Every structure is written in structure tokens, then in C-alpha cells.
Amino acid sequence: MKYDGLTNQIRAHVLVQALPYLQKYYGKTIVIKYGGNAMTSEDLKEQVMEDIVLLTMVGVRVVLVHGGGPELSSLMQRLGKKPEFIDGLRVTDKETIDMAQMVLAGKINKSLVNLLQMKGGQAVGLSGMDGRLIQAKIRDPKYGYVGDVTEVNADIINTLLDSGYIPVISTLGCDEKGNTYNINGDTGAGRIASAIGAERLIMMTDIEGIMTDKDDPNSLIPKLTVSEAEKLMDQRIISGGMIPKVSCCIDALNDGVKAAVIIDGRVPHATLMEILTDEGAGTLISKE
Numbered sequence: 590m591k592y593d594g595l596t597n598q599i600r601a602h603v604l605v606q607a608l609p610y611l612q613k614y615y616g617k618t619i620v621i622k623y624g625g626n627a628m629t630s631e632d633l634k635e636q637v638m639e640d641i642v643l644l645t646m647v648g649v650r651v652v653l654v655h656g657g658g659p660e661l662s663s664l665m666q667r668l669g670k671k672p673e674f675i676d677g678l679r680v681t682d683k684e685t686i687d688m689a690q691m692v693l694a695g696k697i698n699k700s701l702v703n704l705l706q707m708k709g710g711q712a713v714g715l716s717g718m719d720g721r722l723i724q725a726k727i728r729d730p731k732y733g734y735v736g737d738v739t740e741v742n743a744d745i746i747n748t749l750l751d752s753g754y755i756p757v758i759s760t761l762g763c764d765e766k767g768n769t770y771n772i773n774g775d776t777g778a779g780r781i782a783s784a785i786g787a788e789r790l791i792m793m794t795d796i797e798g799i800m801t802d803k804d805d806p807n808s809l810i811p812k813l814t815v816s817e818a819e820k821l822m823d824q825r826i827i828s829g830g831m832i833p834k835v836s837c838c839i840d841a842l843n844d845g846v847k848a849a850v851i852i853d854g855r856v857p858h859a860t861l862m863e864i865l866t867d868e869g870a871g872t873l874i875s876k877e
Contacts (some may be wrong), residue, residue, distance in 0.1 A: 619787055621778075652746060653755060654778040661679075689761065711816070724740040725762030736770025736772050760777030789844050791849075792852070794854060810872050815874065815876055853871060859871070
């Protein structure tokens with residue numbers, strides 16, 4: 590019998606080939622930072638959620654950390670407020686942080702939870718403000734309510750994982766005075782991965798991974814150590830928006846995460862390719 594061009598024999602072979610990876614990750618925790626084009630395309634969004642549900646069904650503990658910058662910018666513009674950035678960070682005044690809560694902790698978070706549940710998963714949506722999950726402090730007054738993470742409450746996440754749920758987290762943080770801060774999604778994902786001792790941190794981006802020539806996909810570097818990645822940053826081969834992503838990966842690795850990978854979120858089922866195949870996807874960064 591054939592289905593979508595695949596015979597049952599081929600399907601069985603694919604499952605058997607995946608067995609060593611399923612055994613490797615069974616009971617382990619991975620953190621997926623989700624954003625970019627994979628988040629704006631409805632077809633890709635469904636495939637990412639299918640990947641996550643499949644992984645949880647075979648015993649992998651998945652934490653989904655999401656962004657939502659484009660949707661926040663869109664809302665701001667519709668309400669007559671022009672988005673402003675300094676050094677790549679969104680200037681976040683009181684009005685903007687209120688909008689961020691609406692978009693990140695509200696619309697996006699709950700839509701992802703709903704989609705995961707429609708695909709057969711069990712998900713719980715959280716922001717960093719819930720249970721003081723992400724405690725933060727102001728980064729610099731010139732950015733407004735943009736924060737740096739000071740502490741992550743891992744107990745909340747582990748309790749949900751132990752109960753079979755997929756935590757879906759928007760990276761808003763708070764301080765002891767009740768101020769709310771917008772936290773960079775990559776930074777938040779890295780700190781969460783460190784706090785819960787994740788086996789792997791997966792950063793979904795809009796490019797293939799780290800390349801020696803950013804305009805040539807064939808120059809993709811499949812594997813790097815921390816020292817090699819730092820050298821490429823010094824040489825400015827890793828530059829622009831890739832620098833903070835790689836820096837977050839390095840920080841997470843130095844804080845105990847086993848491996849970090851930067852993958853192309855535009856590729857269907859890239860997460861499964863990374864977890865369940867020899868070749869993986871994107872660029873894997875590991876300790877020495």
C-alpha cells in the first residue's frame with residue numbers, strides 16, 4: 590500500500606532508523622525558541638506544532654519559548670505608534686509594554702496553546718510574569734521597559750513537564766516592584782534552557798544556520814565548538830543579528846546546556862530533522 594508516494598515498508602524503515610535518536614532523547618528536555626518566518630506562515634506554524642506534539646508523544650520533554658516582534662510592530666502601527674529600535678532592541682515605553690502583554694502573553698501565546706492542543710498535545714501558556722517565572726531588571730533607561738533576566742523559576746516549568754504538559758512561554762519578565770519588562774526572546778530561551786538543564790536548545794531563525802558567506806547557503810557550517818564560534822565572531826564572519834543568537838547559545842552551553850543548534854525555521858519539519866537524523870539541520874554548537 591502506498592500513501593503520499595511512500596510504501597508501508599519505507600515508513601517502517603524510517604521509524605526503525607529513528608529508534609536510536611528516540612532512545613537518546615527519551616525523558617530528556619529540549620527548549621525550542623520559536624519565531625521568525627516559521628511563526629508568520631500558518632502552514633509552517635502547523636508543522637512546527639506537529640513536530641512538538643510528535644516529540645512529546647515519544648517521551649521527549651519540550652518547552653516552547655516564543656517571540657512575536659512582527660505582530661507587536663503591526664499592532665503598534667495600527668494604533669498609530671511607530672516602532673523604534675536602538676541597537677536592535679525595541680524601545681519600550683509604558684504604552685508599548687502594555688501592547689506587548691496583549692500580543693505576546695495574550696494573542697500569540699494562547700493561539701499556540703490552542704494549536705498544540707488541536708494537534709493532540711497538552712499545553713499550558715505562561716508569560717514570564719506568571720509565578721515570577723522570569724525575574725528581570727531594567728537593562729538601560731534609554732530602552733525603556735527592556736529587561737535583563739536575573740533569575741528563572743525552574744520549578745514551575747519542571748512541574749508542568751513532570752505532569753506531561755508542554756509549557757508555552759512568552760518572554761515578559763517582572764521585578765519585585767511589579768514592573769513588567771520586554772525580554773529578548775533568544776536571551777530568555779537560553780536562560781530557561783540553562784535553568785532546567787536542557788539537553789538541547791534549538792533556535793529557529795530565518796537563515797540556514799551559520800555560514801562563512803551569508804549569501805551562499807552552500808557555505809553552511811554544520812558543527813562548531815564554543816571557541817570556534819567565538820573566533821568567527823572575532824573575525825566578523827558571524828555578524829549582525831546572528832551575534833546575539835550565537836552569544837545566547839554560548840552562554841547556555843557555559844551554563845550547562847548540552848548542545849545548542851541554530852536551524853532554519855522556514856524548512857518544514859526542521860526540528861524533527863535535527864533531533865531524529867545523523868545529519869541534523871543548521872549549525873550545531875557544542876562545548877570543546
